[in-house]
Amino acid sequence: MAGDALIEMRRVNKYYGKLHVLQDIDLTVGRGEVVVVIGPSGSGKSTLCRTINRLEPIQSGTITLDGRPLPEEGRELARLRAEVGMVFQSFNLFAHKTVLANVALAPMKVRKTHKEAAEQRARELLERVGLAAHADKYPAQLSGGQQQRVAIARALAMEPKALLFDEPTSALDPEMINEVLEVMRQLAREGMTMVVVTHEMGFARSAANRVVFMADGCIVEDRTPEDFFTAPESDRAKDFLSKILKH
């Protein structure tokens, strides 16, 4: 894996004012790897996810994507972001556009794809997430789970090298979580590189290659799911797992 790293973070530090939210983070995500980031709230896992496409700038350290360092704000950064899809906790579908237009917009604007081709591709992707019948609806007319699946289709429309998931199921009703996780499992099986911040331990166990456990801005453990869930090394992780797994 070492020779084929897609995302590399080296000694990354980030502060919100005096709060040191990311402390000397080192993380490598190989091509085709699924890395699940878990940890208590406030541990910096969402921030970690958002620094990878520079929605959150960092104060020190380096982040490289496919061997290229993240550029500063500007066109170069936009080009790089196009190669890394992101799925948000609150879906963030464009409220004024139909489902189809949501998926087709970025390819048309960023890749200059023709409207017909972009919409054709959008319909295929909606088919893939099981929402082809809803193409002409507006986001507000869909359930949370459906909206999140559209958001995944929208991210896939740019044919990204990697996908970042920032708590994709945290805003969903329990019965809708599975439909989203199923789409994500499918992507994982197809070899998509994914960084997933989540509280879904079942997903972490079944789909992840590695589990990264964060607490207080540091990566505490970085291991395979079996190792992590059956024999956590740190007290912090033991404590966390005992709280969430026994209830």
Added chain:
Amino acid sequence: MDVLTHNWSLYGKGLLGTVELTVFASLLALVLGVIMAGFRVAPVGSLRAFGTVWVTVLRNTPLTLLFFAVLLGLPRFGLALPFNVFAILALGCYTSAFICEAVRSGINTVPVGQGEAARSLGMTFGQTLGAVVLPQAFRTVIPPVGSTLIALAKNSAIAGSFSVVELLGTYKTLNELGYSIIWSFLWIAVGYLIVTLTISALFNVLEKRWGVAR
């Protein structure tokens, strides 16, 4: 009543002048206002600074003073234009500061996540603003922009003092002809109402068509 019927063409010219000033200055104000609002939320510091200075200077200068500055100032730099063009420039720039702030407040009502989603897809600042943020901001800024343009229509009366043919200015001629001041002004007021109520009606339609449904 005689004032109106005897002076149709005078009133007509005045009203036409006011409508012209209002329409062209409105267009200028809308274009400049949206551009300045874009500047004020841009990631580039110098654009933000330019937008802030633009708004601060124009919004805090009395309009009459601005008319003096434009009509007396610009010709000194060799820029000789018809007076009504100068008036449109002054009115349009002045009002653009208010439009800018209305549009910016609309931009602020669009959830941050909308812009983040657009940027995460690789859209540039301009694309994010143009395709995602402004169309959603537009819905909330219809009422304040309507108010601002109504204010512009009424502010156009100042141009009359600078030899531009417009509605309020007709009173001077009428007065010299010996007509009753009260009746002259009453019909002038009706003229302004025609313009402002038209703007109101236009924005009501826009709001029905595009406004945020609640």
